[in-house]
Amino acid sequence: MAFQEAFAEAGRLLATGDEKLYEIVGLSLQVSLSAVAVAAVVGLPLAALLAVARFPGRGAVIAVLNALLGLPPVVVGLVVYLMLSRAGPLGELGLLFTPGAMVVAQSILVTPIVAAIAHRTLEDFFAEYAEELACFRMSRREVAATLLYEARLSLATALAAGFGRAVAEVGAVMIVGGNIDGVTRVMTTAIALETSKGDLPLALGLGVVLLGIALSVNALAFGLRALAARHAGEEGPGGRRAPAGARGQGA
Template sequence: MSDFNEAFSAAFALILSFESSLAEIVGLSLQISLIAVLLASLIGLPLGAALAVFRFPGRTTLVVILNALMGLPPVVVGLIVYLILSRSGPLGTLGLLFTPTAMIIAQTILITPIIAALTRQSTETLWNEYAEQFSSLGTPPKETVIALLWDNRFSLVTTILAGFGRASAEVGAVMIVGGNIDHVTRVMTTTIALETSKGNLALALGLGVILLCLALGVNAAAFIINEAAIKRHG
């Protein structure tokens, strides 16, 4: 028990001192996950909204696949990206394996389906309300998608934050494609996994606490934004 207490106090001392190695790891984690969320949003938001609005053959199949992809196992994504980026893979010549870029690619693949599927769901609800009116006004398809994304903006913030939560907490994919190289591709989750197995509980716990606070903060932000939106727009 005393080991446990010692680890905890060491962890908090570490967080409070926020030494450069810790800051580096937290910084890299945020950087990778934020870029991945940005890319996934650029793809997933319009894709989800388009799936909600347009009717075409094979749409249902696509929606089912997208929903299924929300549960993509991170290690499998990691493995596939690894195979593609490895020296003998199709994109091996780019030399991206074991770089932060590879980690961004893996996380983007992981969370794009989440953002697209959740966007599709909430946009479709809104579209059911708007469809006749837009049809009556003669709103062009592109304007329709933009208008739906904009009018759905508050629930989409929650969607994007859900994507960010998944990206920042994920360990399997970034471990495989990043390689957990010190000062290069070491992020919070991979460090926790490594340090725990090494028995360095203080650093692992410290990072764990930071990761938890991040998840808490993200969810609190989502909640507050939604409440404010409901209050203002009904």
């Protein structure tokens, strides 16, 4: 098939709402958003703790966290596969070759990204509000919760980076999901398969959707970060307000 015909057919699939294409897109979003939600629940509190707490080995934990940014996806997929296989310790759960297994693999890959980026953001906020927070006798948990609230817009960058990693993942989800049609086939694995089969229209259509999603999410994160910066600028360097949690305690 000529490239012109392939692009035209891909456009037709997108315009007509091809059931197979949008089923794959829907499963991709479901898996990736679930993984990012897990990463947020685990990674954001961890980042806040590392930003406010001082304990022996903290530097080592931060170093390991940053090192995990380079986790090889295929190795993560292999480890999860061994854990979820029938002979593995979690084999009884029956998660292998299901969307659940793909969420597990993507969560392992995404959590260090969310935590590492969020930690850098929260450390900056902690330095900014250190004087105000010192005036209130708040526990570390309350300080961490306050930082997470105050930095909520800036933290969108961390979540966007995690989502970008998750939705573009191929190796790990291929291993633990099996790329089963109608069950575990997501955009990246479908693009790889359809390209090898020579079905360029479907591969191109999925590629356009994947690119559009990635650009949209990153544009949203950039916009939220710019909004947060503008909000901070409007307060002015001499007119900083106390963090929300501290204001509530001081009332």
